[in-house]
Amino acid sequence: MSALHPLTAAAVPLSGRPRVYRSTLALLLLICTHLALADPTSPTLTPNVARFVLANAEFSVMHEMGHMLIAEYDLPLLGREEDAADQLGFILLFRLYAKLPRDEIDARLLDIADYWRLEWQTPKPPPEQVQAWDSHPLDEQRYYNIACLLYGSDMKRLDWLPPLTGLPYERALYCDQEFQQASKALNWIRHARPLASIQHRAALRLTFETPGAGRDDVGPLVALLRHGDHLQRLLDEVFSLLRPPRPLTLQLLSCGAPDAWYNRNSGEMALCYERLLYFRQMAENLPRLRTPVTRRCPGPLGLRPGGC
Ligand SMILES: [Zn+2]
Numbered sequence: 001m002s003a004l005h006p007l008t009a010a011a012v013p014l015s016g017r018p019r020v021y022r023s024t025l026a027l028l029l030l031i032c033t034h035l036a037l038a039d040p041t042s043p044t045l046t047p048n049v050a051r052f053v054l055a056n057a058e059f060s061v062m063h064e065m066g067h068m069l070i071a072e073y074d075l076p077l078l079g080r081e082e083d084a085a086d087q088l089g090f091i092l093l094f095r096l097y098a099k100l101p102r103d104e105i106d107a108r109l110l111d112i113a114d115y116w117r118l119e120w121q122t123p124k125p126p127p128e129q130v131q132a133w134d135s136h137p138l139d140e141q142r143y144y145n146i147a148c149l150l151y152g153s154d155m156k157r158l159d160w161l162p163p164l165t166g167l168p169y170e171r172a173l174y175c176d177q178e179f180q181q182a183s184k185a186l187n188w189i190r191h192a193r194p195l196a197s198i199q200h201r202a203a204l205r206l207t208f209e210t211p212g213a214g215r216d217d218v219g220p221l222v223a224l225l226r227h228g229d230h231l232q233r234l235l236d237e238v239f240s241l242l243r244p245p246r247p248l249t250l251q252l253l254s255c256g257a258p259d260a261w262y263n264r265n266s267g268e269m270a271l272c273y274e275r276l277l278y279f280r281q282m283a284e285n286l287p288r289l290r291t292p293v294t295r296r297c298p299g300p301l302g303l304r305p306g307g308c
Pocket residue numbers: 005006007063067082085
């Protein structure tokens with residue numbers, strides 16, 4: 001298995017096709033089908049777009065954290081690692097969001113499911129489509145998996161979610177059990193980790209590469225992640241929760257493709273600026289799912305719990 005664990009399904013080494021082609025083609029299709037594109041260098045992100053970018057950037061990091069936990073604690077797995085990393089990523093984020101208003105939590109986690117819906121429903125040429133043999137789940141499966149975990153977190157209160165997302169009754173019926181399984185796994189990791197790691201005081205070092213000349217489009221997204229040390233505080237919380245056994249690094253950088261990975265040899269995680277730009281393009285140009293609260297928002301610039 002490669003030491004790298006890219007988040008998106010098209011990073012399949014066997015294809016010999018750099019991921020950048022897939023993303024470029026997908027974005028070209030977006031451009032062709034949506035004439036009124038927003039200016040990607042505009043410093044202003046609407047709260048709605050900012051929430052989508054932030055939630056999906058955080059999920060990208062937490063998915064890689066899932067790989068990190070599997071590797072650092074040598075966790076036994078029966079299913080595919082990519083499925084486990086998605087489940088751990090979701091449940092970690094759910095735990096980290098606990099202090100937010102519940103409507104805001106719903107909106108953020110729905111944005112993550114919605115990203116996979118948009119990936120699934122964006123037309124792509126056959127060579128760029130995720131294949132059934134891939135180590136990653138299909139985009140469509142990741143959409144329903146995340147939607148099910150969210151629904152399973154509170155099925156009574158989130159009764160609007162299955163009809164909104166199209167989550168079929170046959171799957172929705174047991175989503176509470178899927179959520180409980182993911183919660184149980186995270187709790188097990190917390191209590192089963194080696195004692196030595198509990199004493200460990202290492203931190204997760206966060207670095208932001210300076211964007212190259214002419215990359216004005218990256219600035220607003222970096223500002224979003226750096227605002228109030230937002231991302232660093234999130235990582236500090238993960239560390240206090242799980243105490244990984246060695247120092248780790250998360251680097252935000254330009255990599256030429258909308259990627260993210262964890263390198264188990266070096267202990268380095270990466271999130272590419274191109275991935276943040278990709279999230280922004282999607283959020284600004286494609287129709288999105290909205291929770292009942294966000295649907296009631298007065299206008300695109302309104303700001304209230306749930307984000308508008
Ligand atoms: Zn992965």
